[in-house]
Amino acid sequence: MKQRKLGALLIVVVTLMCLSTYTRNSIAQVSMPRINFQEKTLPNGMRILSAVDHSSPTVAIQVWYHVGSKDDPAGRSGFAHLFEHIMFKATRNMKSEMMDRLTEDVGGFNNAFTNPDVTVYYEVVPSNYLETLLWAEADRLSGLTVDEANFKSERSVVQEEYRQSYLAPPYGMLDYLIEQQSFTTHPYKRPTIGSIEDLDAASLENVRAFHQTFYRPDNATLVVVGDFDTKQLDAWAVKYLAPIPKPAIPLPRVDVKEPERTAERRITHHAANVPLPAIALTFLTPSEKSSDSEPLQVAATILGEGDSSRLYKSLIYEQQVAQSADAITDLREDAGVFYLNVVLASEKKPEDVERALLAEIKKIQDSPVSAAELNKAKNQLVTNELRQRETSNGRALALGEAAVLLGDPNRVNTDLAKLQAVSAADVQRVMKKYFTANNRLVIYYLPEPPKTAALSSVPSARKGGR
Amino acid sequence: MKLFKLPTRTWALAGFGLALCALCLSPSAAVRAQTPQATPPPPAPPRSVQFPKPVEKTLPNGLRVIVIDRPGTPLVTAQLVIKNGGEVDPPELAGLGNMLADLVTKGTEKRSATQIAEEIEALGGTLYSSARWDSSRIGVDVISPKIAPAIDILADVVRRPTFTAEEIDRLRQQTLDDLTVELGEPGSIARYVASRVIFGDAPYGQPLAGTTETITRISRDSFLKYHQRWYRPDNAILVMGGDIRSRNAFALAERYFGDWKKPVVSLPVLPAPKPVASVGPRVVVVDKPDAGQAAVLVARSGIERSNPDYYRGLVANSVLSGYSGRLNQEIRIKRGLSYGAGSQLDTRRNVGPFVASAQTKNQSAAQVAELLLGEVSRLATAPVPDVELNPRKAVVVGNFARGLETNSGLVAQVASLATYGINFDEINRYIGNVQNIRASDVQEFAGSHLDAKTTSIVIVGNAKDFLTELRQKYEQVEVIPMAELDLNSALLRKKQPTAQ
Numbered sequence: 004m005k006q007r008k009l010g011a012l013l014i015v016v017v018t019l020m021c022l023s024t025y026t027r028n029s030i031a032q033v034s035m036p037r038i039n040f041q042e043k044t045l046p047n048g049m050r051i052l053s054a055v056d057h058s059s060p061t062v063a064i065q066v067w068y069h070v071g072s073k074d075d076p077a078g079r080s081g082f083a084h085l086f087e088h089i090m091f092k093a094t095r096n097m098k099s100e101m102m103d104r105l106t107e108d109v110g111g112f113n114n115a116f117t118n119p120d121v122t123v124y125y126e127v128v129p130s131n132y133l134e135t136l137l138w139a140e141a142d143r144l145s146g147l148t149v150d151e152a153n154f155k156s157e158r159s160v161v162q163e164e165y166r167q168s169y170l171a172p173p174y175g176m177l178d179y180l181i182e183q184q185s186f187t188t189h190p191y192k193r194p195t196i197g198s199i200e201d202l203d204a205a206s207l208e209n210v211r212a213f214h215q216t217f218y219r220p221d222n223a224t225l226v227v228v229g230d231f232d233t234k235q236l237d238a239w240a241v242k243y244l245a246p247i248p249k250p251a252i253p254l255p256r257v258d259v260k261e262p263e264r265t266a267e268r269r270i271t272h273h274a275a276n277v278p279l280p281a282i283a284l285t286f287l288t289p290s291e292k293s294s295d296s297e298p299l300q301v302a303a304t305i306l307g308e309g310d311s312s313r314l315y316k317s318l319i320y321e322q323q324v325a326q327s328a329d330a331i332t333d334l335r336e337d338a339g340v341f342y343l344n345v346v347l348a349s350e351k352k353p354e355d356v357e358r359a360l361l362a363e364i365k366k367i368q369d370s371p372v373s374a375a376e377l378n379k380a381k382n383q384l385v386t387n388e389l390r391q392r393e394t395s396n397g398r399a400l401a402l403g404e405a406a407v408l409l410g411d412p413n414r415v416n417t418d419l420a421k422l423q424a425v426s427a428a429d430v431q432r433v434m435k436k437y438f439t440a441n442n443r444l445v446i447y448y449l450p451e452p453p454k455t456a457a458l459s460s461v462p463s464a465r466k467g468g469r
Numbered sequence: 470m471k472l473f474k475l476p477t478r479t480w481a482l483a484g485f486g487l488a489l490c491a492l493c494l495s496p497s498a499a500v501r502a503q504t505p506q507a508t509p510p511p512p513a514p515p516r517s518v519q520f521p522k523p524v525e526k527t528l529p530n531g532l533r534v535i536v537i538d539r540p541g542t543p544l545v546t547a548q549l550v551i552k553n554g555g556e557v558d559p560p561e562l563a564g565l566g567n568m569l570a571d572l573v574t575k576g577t578e579k580r581s582a583t584q585i586a587e588e589i590e591a592l593g594g595t596l597y598s599s600a601r602w603d604s605s606r607i608g609v610d611v612i613s614p615k616i617a618p619a620i621d622i623l624a625d626v627v628r629r630p631t632f633t634a635e636e637i638d639r640l641r642q643q644t645l646d647d648l649t650v651e652l653g654e655p656g657s658i659a660r661y662v663a664s665r666v667i668f669g670d671a672p673y674g675q676p677l678a679g680t681t682e683t684i685t686r687i688s689r690d691s692f693l694k695y696h697q698r699w700y701r702p703d704n705a706i707l708v709m710g711g712d713i714r715s716r717n718a719f720a721l722a723e724r725y726f727g728d729w730k731k732p733v734v735s736l737p738v739l740p741a742p743k744p745v746a747s748v749g750p751r752v753v754v755v756d757k758p759d760a761g762q763a764a765v766l767v768a769r770s771g772i773e774r775s776n777p778d779y780y781r782g783l784v785a786n787s788v789l790s791g792y793s794g795r796l797n798q799e800i801r802i803k804r805g806l807s808y809g810a811g812s813q814l815d816t817r818r819n820v821g822p823f824v825a826s827a828q829t830k831n832q833s834a835a836q837v838a839e840l841l842l843g844e845v846s847r848l849a850t851a852p853v854p855d856v857e858l859n860p861r862k863a864v865v866v867g868n869f870a871r872g873l874e875t876n877s878g879l880v881a882q883v884a885s886l887a888t889y890g891i892n893f894d895e896i897n898r899y900i901g902n903v904q905n906i907r908a909s910d911v912q913e914f915a916g917s918h919l920d921a922k923t924t925s926i927v928i929v930g931n932a933k934d935f936l937t938e939l940r941q942k943y944e945q946v947e948v949i950p951m952a953e954l955d956l957n958s959a960l961l962r963k964k965q966p967t968a969q
Contacts, residue, residue: 036542058541059874096507100802103793105509108860110867112792127871131513138509159805163762167808167828170761173653275759278653279646309595310586320583323639326646349646375591382593386544386612393542393875 035389038398038415041233042406047249048221051240052402052412054228056395061111062130062229063395066140067403069224070217071120072195073257073337079205081161081197084117086213088157090124091115092149094142099153105132105139119191120336121407127396130230134239137225141243144223147214154207165196173278174346177448184270185285185340185444189261220247222254224407228399261287261338269445277450279326282353284360285342285444286437291334292410295436297421298429299332299341304380305372305430306330306343306363311379314343317363324351324359336408341437353447368434371427381422520873523883523893524715528722530731531703535887536718537710537879545616545711546880548608549627550888552706553699554600556672556818557739562687563957564644564679566600566699569692570607572640573630573700574598580625582636594619596626602673603818604888605699610877613712617721624725627700632692644684651678655764655929656828658755661956663768666751666925667822669959671743676956683957702729704736708884711876742819745770751925752943753961756932757951763834763930764826767841771823772918774816774889781914784906786814787861788853789825791868794861795844796825806833810841818889823919831934838926839942846921852908865903 040054075082091113092099106113111128126136169175179194186192225244227236264287289295306313307330310320314328326346333340343364347356391397406412525535558565574596575582589596594611596619607627609619651657661676668674679687707726709718750769772782789796790811800810810827825845829837853861872878873896886895928935932948940946947961955963 034543100793104860107791107793107864107867109512110863110870112867112871129512133513135509135512156803156805160801160808163801163806163829164808166762166830171655171764171828173650175761276653276757276761278649309590311583311590315586316583319643320639323642326643326650346650348642349649379587379591379593382612383590386593386610389542389544389612390610390875390877393544 035385035419036392038228038392038402040402040412040415042412043237045220045240045245047245047247048219049240049244049247050224050406051236051244052224052226052406053231053233053236054398054402055231055233056228056398057230059395060130060230061127061395062133062227062231063125063127063399064133064136064140065123065125065226065396065399065403066144067224067226067407068122068124068218069120069222069407070122071118072193072197073119073190074217074255075190075193075197076209076213078201079197079209080193080201081165081195082201082205082209082213083122084195084197085158085161085202085205086210087115087117087122087124088161089147089149089154089210090143092147092153092157094148095146096142097139099149102126102139102143105135117195119195123400123403125396125399127229127394133227133231133236137239137243140225141247144218144220144244145247147210149207149210151207154210158202158205161196162199162202165199165202169196173276174281174448176272176274177281177283177344177446180270180272180446180448181283181285181340181342181344184268184446185287185342186261186338189259189337190257191261191335191338191340215250216252216255219250219254220244221249224403226399226403226406228402229395257337263287264442264444267440267443267445269447271447271449273449273451275451277448279347279349280351280353280450281344281346281448282357282360283342283344283446283448284357285340285446286439286442288332288334288339288341288437290337291339291408292336294421295433296332296334296339297418297425298433299334299339299437300384300422301377301380301425302367302430302434303330303332303341304383305376306367308380308383313363313367314345314360318345318356318359319348322359324348324356353449357445364434364438368431368438371431374427377425377427377430381425384422385419520896521879522896526719528702528727530727530729531701531705532722532726532729533706533887534719534722534726535706535708535883536713536715537708537883538713538715538718539710539876539879540712542876543613543712544610544876545613545619545709545713546608546610546876547616547620547623547707547709548606548880548884549623550706550708550884551605551607551699552704552888553603554605555602555675555677557695557699558672558675558679560670560672560675561683562679562691563675563683564677565683565687565691565695566605567678568640568644568684568687569695570598570600570605571644572632572636572692573607573626573696575636575640576631576633577625577629578631579629580622585622585626589619589622592619596622598626600677602677602815602821604884606884608880616709616713620721620725624729627705628726628729630696632689632696634689637689637692641684641687644679645681648678648681648684655757655760655762656826658757658951658954659764659766659826659927659929660824662753662755662929662954662961663766663824663925663927664822665956665959665961666753666927667768667770668745671745673817673819673821674959680956697732698737701732701736702726703731706884706887708880708887710880710883745820750923752939752946753925753927754932754936754939754946754948755927755929755951755954756948757929758931758933760831760930762828763831763837763928763935764828765834765837765841765930766824766826766927767838767845767921767924768822768824768927769919769924770820771814772816773818773820774891775818776816778914778918779816780902780906781910782814782816782918783865784858784862784903785848785911785914785919786812786823787865788848788858788911789844791861791864793864795847796827796841799840799844800827800829800837804840806830806837806840810837812845831931834928834930834935835938835942838928838939842921842924842926845915845919845924848915848919849912849921852912855908858906858908858911862903862906866900869899869903 113126182194318325405415592615598607611619796810807827812825815821
């Protein structure tokens with residue numbers, strides 16, 4: 004099914020993108036093509052990053068707004084993502100869905116995603132449409148004119164997205180719980196998709212206030228990659244983007260610190276439609292800007308990437324206790340979460356599988372990973388990044404991420420060195436540091452016991468925060 | 470987690486292939502000018518682009534080798550296509566071809582399952598394999614300096630799998646668990662049911678991944694026979710694309726596949742397909758009370774890939790499907806009833822399915838079914854205005870061009886043409902063929918191939934929320950409780966149906 008405005012669905016994929024960025028170093032006998040970018044900032048604070056590439060007569064245009072679901076207003080979980088959808092409705096000079104007329108109708112496409120930290124809008128169009136799209140992005144940054152009917156209709160779409168992503172698939176609610184339960188204090192505890200109740204409570208007034216607060220030039224980064232002329236781009240930026248005023252009021256920033264976990268926490272959740280029981284272990288990790296991020300990425304790859312990964316070999320292949328086993332390091336701006344997530348093979352007990360998982364953790368803590376395993380993980384990370392950068396849109400995502408989330412666009416070309424420098428001792432160190440019993444949340448996700456009346460339907464396990 | 474495994478290319482399809490000014494809506498006409506800032510600036514003159522051209526040769530053993538040399542990103546995709554897939558599974562062993570494609574990667578005469586995984590992943594590469602309709606695909610994606618060792622592994626698993634009892638048992642249990650999980654998803658169930666509804670007990674009606682009963686039945690002997698019969702050089706195509714020179718690619722093909730012996734017995738000739746039996750439209754509800762959302766499909770037979778109406782079909786489908794297609798316009802954009810509605814005209818060696826679908830809250834399932842069917846029906850009753858048709862043609866062309874932009878997309882496209890024996894000149898004729906389609910073509914196509922009156926409805930969801938409304942619209946509704954669903958036959962239920 005063709006989907007768009009995938010929002011929450013893309014959160015983890017984007018996290019994967021964070022994995023690593025490289026330069027010409029040749030960890031895997033291959034050079035990562037350098038992204039030669041230009042950077043400038045308009046007087047109103049809007050940053051512009053651009054990289055010319057004439058290989059295809061197309062251009063990728065992205066606008067990164069430094070606002071995500073952690074900035075959802077009180078009692079409005081899911082709002083930043085709902086707002087992302089609303090940005091495709093009427094603006095000062097565009098009717099609803101006009102973005103589609105300017106992209107899809109000329110053979111291009113558009114989309115957007117929201118994650119806990121950022122909201123990103125992007126288009127890929129034939130390059131002769133660049134100026135048109137800059138006009139359009141400027142227009143929706145300047146102001147929205149969405150009406151009540153369109154707002155309500157799009158809110159229903161987001162509620163269907165919630166059902167499609169979290170209620171219909173068997174383990175959707177486990178994903179939701181991992182997001183929701185891993186944090187106790189920081190607004191990351193509110194899943195990006197929000198809750199049906201909070202979405203119902205959202206109003207047009209919230210839309211106006213949110214746009215005014217966060218959609219401003221000094222909170223936006225334009226990224227353009229593809230077939231264009233830099234001088235021309237600069238002139239269009241001055242013409243369309245520079246006139247947008249920078250508000251005088253300060254930008255609010257989340258400054259809540261998630262406290263360290265001090266004891267293991269365990270949750271058992273019974274839900275409808277659980278074909279096989281599942282368990283998840285989550286561990287809090289530092290901000291993605293931390294130098295521990297690279298060793299954590301390597302650790303996640305060694306544990307969970309591919310049929311030769313430790314979890315696959317041990318739990319799925321040798322012991323045959325798991326139907327699937329994943330290790331994810333979900334890197335975020337303020338604090339991250341590393342989780343291991345296992346669907347059990349039929350007729351296995353969660354307690355036994357938990358023990359098997361803990362044994363794998365102990366193993367990687369007790370002895371350093373082999374040189375071969377370390378190199379394999381690095382090669383996998385490099386190759387994934389190369390694939391990511393095959394397209395202009397992928398390169399623009401890498402550039403935007405370095406600039407907005409990692410704080411320095413140059414990291415798009417320099418982070419490979421950091422990844423290369425990761426040693427077996429680094430991997431062992433971060434595993435010992437973060438994979439402790441006190442830093443552990445354990446979730447058992449089990450079918451509803453037979454003949455028990457539904458105590459709580461899954462989505463209201465805990466309302467979206469606050 | 471599953472989200473992590475979403476293929477990046479579902480959202481990172483970037484770039485385009487060519488500019489299409491002839492097809493563009495003029496954006497300056499879309500909004501009346503008030504101030505210079507109030508209307509979008511018009512596009513500059515477009516640039517054009519060339520598609521890379523595949524070159525090929527056939528080895529003496531009959532293996533067809535195709536290379537697309539495209540320097541740039543240092544990646545290569547190599548894919549070995551076997552020209553048969555799930556359609557040659559014996560009915561009582563449905564899922565055999567798919568399980569076999571998986572099993573070949575679980576041990577060869579030279580390498581154990583673990584060694585195969587470790588070797589390919591040490592290269593930073595991935596090895597994937599699956600059967601689909603009309604073909605099985607085993608491939609490697611790897612950085613270009615590592616293509617030789619990757620092809621070595623690819624050739625080994627295709628040519629010398631051992632099918633040990635231990636690996637068969639392990640994979641069987643995994644496959645059964647995978648089926649259990651898959652059948653927890655309303656959308657998956659609905660697609661399997663739709664295949665049975667359209668094709669009955671004919672090959673395309675079978676579940677590609679099998680059923681609990683068929684997977685349990687498959688023996689080592691079944692794998693050996695299937696492999697011997699279909700995995701042979703004169704029934705295979707090797708496609709390599711990306712940062713690789715054709716001379717090197719042909720040399721690798723010779724080295725790793727040149728001594729792959731063609732069996733003395735000739736390739737089995739498949740019986741000519743029977744026309745899809747018209748069993749009349751059915752309305753099937755699978756009652757799954759714990760479904761968090763209903764999956765709604767309308768489904769019927771479509772056309773085969775070789776049908777001269779192929780391009781008419783592509784454009785007709787595009788009028789319905791895609792973000793701004795009619796289905797999504799009516800169901801998502803106008804009414805907020807779904808996160809996305811679309812359709813697929815799946816053209817195969819023989820007549821394939823046409824399916825329009827959306828997921829919606831259980832309460833609106835009947836309404837969505839009616840909207841889907843209504844839009845399919847409307848396509849035949851009135852011509853599509855040019856102002857709507859031209860953008861939809863631009864979408865078809867844009868998707869096609871973007872699909873060629875990544876190595877994996879390029880190889881998949883070429884492999885698909887090769888599977889169906891279509892000349893590669895088609896790649897460069899594609900755009901013209903799409904542009905030539907007129908409103909009357911779409912209407913005629915819909916009239917002759919997408920008749921809504923012979924289209925079935927499948928809904929998987931919590932029936933009590935929509936059944937009354939559905940029965941008001943359709944007289945004959947088959948309701949099958951999830952526990953009684955049987956995908957082994959077109960009857961779809963384990964017990965004989967009881968009177969409703």
